[in-house]
Amino acid sequence: MIRFLIKGLIRDKSRSRLPVIVVTLGVMLTVAMHAYVKGFMGETLEMNATFSYGHVKVMTRAYAEEAELLPNDLALLEVSTLNEELSERFPAMEWAPRIRFGGLIDVPDEQGETRAQGPAVGLALDLLSEDSNEIQRLGLPRALIRGGLPKERGEALISEAFSQRLLIEPGDDITLIGVSMNGSMVMHNFRVAGTLLFGMDILDRGTLILDIEDARLALDMPDAAGEIVGFLPGGFYDDATARHTADAFNAAYQSDPDEFAPLMKALSQQGSMGPYVQFGQVWAGYISLVFVVAMALVLWNAGLLGGLRRYGEIGVRLAMGEEKGHVYRTMIYESVCIGIAGSVIGTALGLFVAWLLQEYGINVEGLMEGASLMFPTTIRARITPPAYYIGFIPGLAATVIGTALSGIGIFRRQTSQLFKELEA
Amino acid sequence: MNGTSEIIQIQGLVKRFPMGKGEFTALRGITLTFGKGEFAGLVGPSGSGKTTLLNIIGSLDVPTEGWVNVLGNSIGTLSAKEAAQLRKESIGFIFQSYNLLQVHTVYENVEFPLLLLKHNGSQRRRMVMDALEWVGLVDKEKSKPPQLSGGECQRVAIARAMVKRPPLVLADEPTANLDAANSHHILKTMETLNRELHTTLLFATHDDKVIGYLRRMIYLLDGRVDRDETVRKD
Structure with missing residues (x-):
């Protein structure tokens, strides 16, 4: 049958x-x-987590209120101590101090006169420490188009489209004209180590990537950082865990009235990421x-x-x-x-x-x-x-x-x- | 009646179908008996109740009133399972439009009732080949229904109905889709099988070609038996 x-x-x-x-x-x-x-x-x-918000982000309360304006005058101080505290309290997570900044890139000619200029969105992160995972996290080796990754202080990466617009080659010198933490104008020279293509319009328009120590020196921010981003174990965002982590961290500072006290926000609590x-x-x-x-x-x-x-x-x-x-x-x-x-x-x-x-x-x-x-x-x-x-x-x-x-x-x-x- | 033992007894059979808000009475107090080995027909115009009566005898439907006994089974009281068992073991059906399983071969169509009866392979093979020999289709065992003519299809249907050698075969307008030559061929085959296997064959028909072969005719009119004539006795 x-x-x-x-x-x-x-x-x-x-x-x-x-x-x-x-x-x-x-x-x-x-x-x-x-x-x-x-x-x-x-x-x-x-x-968005990798390049901007982290799975969680620690900022000062004042910085958090205006985070989209990159107010480095409201940045975190004594970051190394805070970083240690974070690593101790949340050992499974990875923590990375970063500085985001805006500025003008000036490209000099052979006589040192301005040949080209363009506005840049800067991101400073730990590129040179052996124990830093930032290069891999941002996929910089994959994004590298010309030149190489920074190997020593004073080297920078810029987006490929930006380099073409300003006619910059790897090895060329550029000057960052920006604002220090204290509000004064600063100028600092860097050598372009390589150019990057992320495949994201917002990043490929005019990104400048520096080692965080160089940025601290250039922007007069010793042991400071605009933000410390944290990444959950496993590498995938989990909103409940991120919010729980933020709540646990913030509870310790709840009674501190200082507007520069650290505040942790989960990715969903930042910018337009919630919706x-x-x-x-x-x-x-x-x-x-x-x-x-x-x-x-x-x-x-x-x-x-x-x-x-x-x-x-x-x-x-x-x-x-x-x-x-x-x-x-x-x-x-x-x-x-x-x-x-x-x-x-x-x-x-x-x-x-x-x-x-x-x-x-x-x-x-x-x-x-x-x-x-x-x-x-x-x-x-x-x-x-x-x-x-x-x-x-x-x-x-x-x-x-x-x-x-x-x-x-x-x-x-x-x-x-x-x-x-x-x-x- | 031909005087042999009765295998179908019908007493005061009434069948009503719901129709809209009312009811339609298809059979109105039928009383009949059929004996073993009969070659009989329910004859009448469309709507006279032939198919309804055939369906009840075949345990496909149940009486509204009255009593119908087929091969010792009271049709009105059978469960669905018992009715299926009665059909499986004791009743063969032949339809106007053959109703063969189109994707199966002639052999497999004829074999199907034996699969339900759980006969073993060699037994099935022998019985199927016997049935195909009765209807003259041994050479077509591997053909499929779409490759056959209408007459051949109806012969396969006859073989399928007869293969388990049931005591009762019910044929509803079996020649309606056939030409005269094929109709006579089919009827001769059925007549031979009736004679050789002593199977009771009960037709529902208004086809003159079939009527000419019947030995007993029960004329139905508006759900009643109008005449019951024994035309010829062997």
Whole structure:
């Protein structure tokens, strides 16, 4: 009997090949879409965390209020002590002091006269300490286009587009004209070690990257830093953990009335990241859910139609004396086989598509021009553990439920009624 | 009646179907008996109740009132499982539109009732080949229904109905889709099987070609037995 049913299933293309193709396509789309949404949300979040907000950030209370203005006159002092405290209290996290600043880059000619000038957004971080992870965290080796990474004090990195605009080559000298912590104008010379291309419009416009000790010297900020960014273990942002860490840190300074007392903020508590994190958490889930539900409805319907289409065959089988329960069970078994086959193939194909999207991504640079939030110009998928099973929800469950519902219709009909429909 | 033992007894059978807010009465107090080995037909115009009566005898439907006993089973009191068991073991069906399983071969279509009865492989093979020989389709065992003519399809349906050698075969308008030559061929085959296997064959028909072969005709009119004629006795 089982052989008989399998033969029927294999030979009847509209009962096997077509439903498997439909399930495969549905599952493939679900898996790829899920990974893509996860990738887009996760990558955008991590990018903003890496370059700007950290998973948590420690600032003075006064600095935090105007953080978007980069008010280095309100920066943290005695940073090494604070850094030690942070490492002691939250040893699993990585802490990195940074200075963000604005300034003007002046490029001199051979006579020392200004040849070109341009506004720069500066980021100072620990590039030279052996125990610093900042170079890898920012992916500087990957982003390097020309020259090399700074190996000694006084060397700087600038974005490739910026270097082309100002006609700067690696090895050229540049002058940073900026404002010190105390509000006075400062000028400091650097040698360009290399140029960078991040693939993000906001970073590629005019970024200057310095070692933090050079920036402290240039901006007159000894043992100071605008902010100390912290990164959670595992490297992925988790809002609950970040907020919990911030609350634990801030509790110790709650009674301190000083406006320069340190304040820790989670990524979602900074700038415009709150709604985005919420969007990431809620909408990524919704988008995946909507897609899963939509595919489930399609596959449910396919299962339903598949069952209804077989009224004739079922009528004959009942007339031959097959019990309704047996007919119903075989329909369910068939849909399980089709659901599993389609889900497995669809998941494999979906993961392949997701892998391609993860490796190569889709270039959306044109859409990101002028964006103030850091969006990756190449959106990549991220294959997370749910990608391995999420396709089975529409693929297997919906197919089986659709068949089960159509089967119930058959089950409830009088056998003679099935016969009338069969003869019709 | 041909005087043999009774395998179908029908007493005061009434069948009503819900229709809109009311009811439609398809059968109005039918009382009949059929004996083993009969070659009989329910004859009448459309809507006279032939198919409804055939469905009840075949345990596909149940009486609203009255009593129907088929091969010792009271149709009105059978559970769905018991009704399926009765059909599986004792009743063969032949339909107007053949209703063969299109993706299965002739052999597999005929084999299907034996699979339900859980006969072993060699037993099935022998019984299927016997059935195909009765209907003259041994050479078509590997063909599929779409490759067959209408007459051949109906012969496969006959082989399927007869393969388990049931005591009762019910045929609903079996020649309606066939031309005259094929109809006569089919009816001769059924007549032969009736004679050789002593199977009771009960037709629902208004086809004159079938009526010409029947040995007993029960004329139905508006759900009642109008006439019950034994035309010819062997």
